[in-house]
Amino acid sequence: MAKARFSRFDGSPGCAVEAAVSLICGKWKGVVLWYLLDEGTLRFSELRRRIGGVTQRMLTNQLRELEVDGLIHREVHAEVPPRVEYSLTALGRELTPVLMALKNWGDAHLDLFGPSGTPAEPREGGAAGQA
Amino acid sequence: MAKARFSRFDGSPGCAVEAAVSLICGKWKGVVLWYLLDEGTLRFSELRRRIGGVTQRMLTNQLRELEVDGLIHREVHAEVPPRVEYSLTALGRELTPVLMALKNWGDAHLDLFGPSGTPAEPREGGAAGQA
DNA sequence: CAGGATCCTATTGGATACTG
DNA sequence: CAGTATCCAATAGGATCCTG
Secondary structure, eight states: OOOOOOOOOOOOHHHHHHHHHHHHTTTTTTHHHHHHHSSSEEHHHHHHOOOOOOOOHHHHHHHHHHHHSSSSSEEEOSSSSSSEEEEEEEHTTTHHEEEEHHHHHHHHHHHTSSOOOOOOOOOOOOSSOOO | OOOOOOOOSSSSSSHHHHHHHHHHHHTHHHHHHHHHHHHHHHHHHHHHHHHHHHHHHHHHHHHHHHHHTOOOOOEEEOSSEEEEEEEEEEHTTHHHHHHHHHHHHHHHHHHGGOOOOOOOOTTTTSSSSOO
């Protein structure tokens, strides 16, 4: 895993932050990770419906990068029609604190950015909150 | 603050995550925020030295975006030579859990990405850890 | 010191059409 | 269903030089 997508690993304090940030940067990565954390396992089409506004190309792209980085697991079921399920890896689940913190911040300050939609708390039955 | 840099505020759960992520996305934003959290107040040149590898243009750019988004405060002292100090706003300080989580994750997994430099824990005397 | 102004390249993101 | 394959526009990122 872990493409050489990181520029500086000089041991400086900011280095760790930079590395972690680079993993969740990408227009849809944070959201994808959030939904997988929240719901555990989702198919491609399920993710796409939940995210909304993402094209297949972009979703595929982001999923591939997350997979290469070792954050998500991609399971292909040899069926027809094809079924592909995505879930977080152990490494990905370790991002839980990050994702929760991001979600909390966003929920607390969404009013700054828009007319504020429904807060939409994570579902109780989901996989979130385990860590 | 808060440029209309966010595409979807439909109230979906991922929305908040997406908004928060977009604020710290940018090659140097996470690092800048981290150092400001760690050390409280830093001048332009101090930030630049700490980050290393960033050009003035990019640092200026990222600082401006963070300022526009209301995460950092920019204080210009009318002196010569000029002195400009950056610090986190209250809103920016609320990102502390996010930054700490990112740092923790990075520290725990930096070995995945490189030969692993010195871990470089946050200094005790810094501003970090307040929240 | 802390930038602003330019110019240029690379990467990201997106629309659309096609496929096993 | 879950993608590929193209093509294209926008943005991010960077090198360099100049300035109050």
